[in-house]
Amino acid sequence: MEIAGVIIGLLLGSYLLGALPFGYWVGRWRGVNLFTVGSGNIGATNAGRVLGWPYGLLVFVLDCAKGAIPPLVVVSLYQAGLNQAVEPLMASLLQVGAAASAFLGHLYPVYLNFRGGKGIATGAGTVLVLAPLAAAGALCVWGMTVLVSRYVSVASLLAAVTLLTIHLSLAPEPWSSSQWPLNLYLLFGVILVFVKHRKNLLRLWQGQENRLGDWPMRHVLLRVFHLVAVGMWFGGAFFFNFLAAPAIFRSFEEVVRSAPSDRTAYMPLVPPEAPEEQKKALASALAGSAVGPIFPLYFALQMGCAALALLTALSWWNGGGIHRWRVIVIGIAAAGVLIGWPLSEYVSELRLARFSDDPLTAQAAQSAFGVWHGYSLFLSLITTVLAGVCLILAAWLPYETSKSKFDVFDSMKNQ
Structure with a gap:
């Protein structure tokens, strides 16, 4: 009974904290009713647009804090002794429940007759505690x-989808007993964010959505981020494909041939009389085991650079000519990364299957490995070359700072 009272009090307190209408209060403090100006929303974006960016930042921080505090309180209570009274699943439900209560409080605050904001800042506060890595990716x-579109609504919707996607991708068992409460919270949170932005979506469709100035x-930032993205993309691809990976495979061939040695702790790897083909197969397998764990990080970096390069390049689409070719080349190279990622994982599976205890499986993998490995290498080569072309095209970045003629989003708005 005592635990039940703590849980009820915690959920109710989380809702009442999340319902605090900081944006409305800051607006009233400045003599403005945010419900009647701008977009009519009491969130940080409208506060910044109407009152100025310092007040918008203040509202964002306050709304973010009221989302972060409830799940942090649950963590503190759990560590202070609540773990002795509740099961791990219940603790996860309680933490997510506190975050959801604060989030719903912001969306439907009792203090303003259940007319609240859109939940971006408060939701960000909750996920910074519950899923910090996914939240960091969504924030980026x-x-x-x-920066690219100047549409805060579009950024919020994309960030919500990114948050859920990254979290599900990083979770080893996303629907295990300890994970499903958080996953459901993120899923329903994304749905609610879209519901609260339905008017923004309609205005976007009609070309009437408000944008930041x-x-x-x-x-300047667009050019900087674009240069960093294409530079890291090409540099990482060139280093890995033409320097690091070949050096690793050559190194393991030498290790197998010279074993036992100091590089094998003077342990034999194969019998001295082993045929050369067997030594090459062992060297390839060992090199593959060393390179394999790098692939997810490598492709994640490549995909991140490709997405950043494509986003920034879209800002210059209406410049025509080379600016459109830049977008096209980046798009093709990004498609190569998307195809190459699962292809590399398949090749890694075939590399291991070649040594299966089942002769038929080993023979089939051996036959398929050479073909698919060749496709993977060829695709990596093409992608690296295209990334290099993107880097070369960066020499012709526009230097417009006062006109928006390069901005694809401006032309979309005027159509």
Whole structure:
């Protein structure tokens, strides 16, 4: 009974905290009713647009804090002794329940007759505690989308989808007993964010959605981020495909041939009389085991660079000519990364299957490995070359700072 009272009090307190309408109060403090100006929303975006960016930042921080505090309180209570009274699943449900209560409080605050904001800042506060890595990725997507498009609504929707996608991708067992409460919270949170942005979606469709104003530093940042993205993309691909991977495979061939040696702790790897073919197969397997764990990180970096390069390049699409070719080349190279990622994983599976205890499986894998490995190498080569072309094209980046003629989103709005 005592635990039940703590749980009820915690959920109710989380809702009441999340329902605190900081945006409305800050607006009233400045003599403005945010419900009647701008987009009519009491969130940080409208507060910044109407009152100025310092007040918008203040509202964002306050709304974010009221989302982060409830799950942090649950963690503190659990560590202080609640873990002795509840099961891990119940603890997960309680933490997610506190976050969801704060989130719903912001969306439907009792203090304002259940008329609240859209939940982006408060939701961000909850996920920064519950899923920090996914939240960091979503925050990056939000920032880059705002920088490129100046549509906060589009950035918020993309960030919500990114958050769920990254979290499900990183979780080894996303629907295990300890994970499903958080997954359901993120899923329903994304749905609610889209529901609360339905008017924004309609205005986007009609070309009437509000945007942030342009500023000179934005164009500088676009060029900086684009250069960093294509530079890391080409540099990482070139280093891995032409320097690191070949060196690793050559090194393991030498290790197998010279074993036992100091590099094998003077342990024999194969019998001295083993045929050369067997030694090559062992060297390939060992090199594959060393390179295999790098592939997820390598392709994640490549995909991140490709997405950043493509997003920034879209800002210059309306410049025509080389600016459109830049987008096309980046798009083709990004498609190569998307195809190459699962292909490399399949090749890694075939590499291991060649040594299966089942002769038929080993023979089939041996036959298929050479073909698919060749496809993988060829695709990596093409992608690296295209990334190099993207880097070369960066020499012709536009230097417009006061006009928006390069911005594809401006032309979309005017159509």
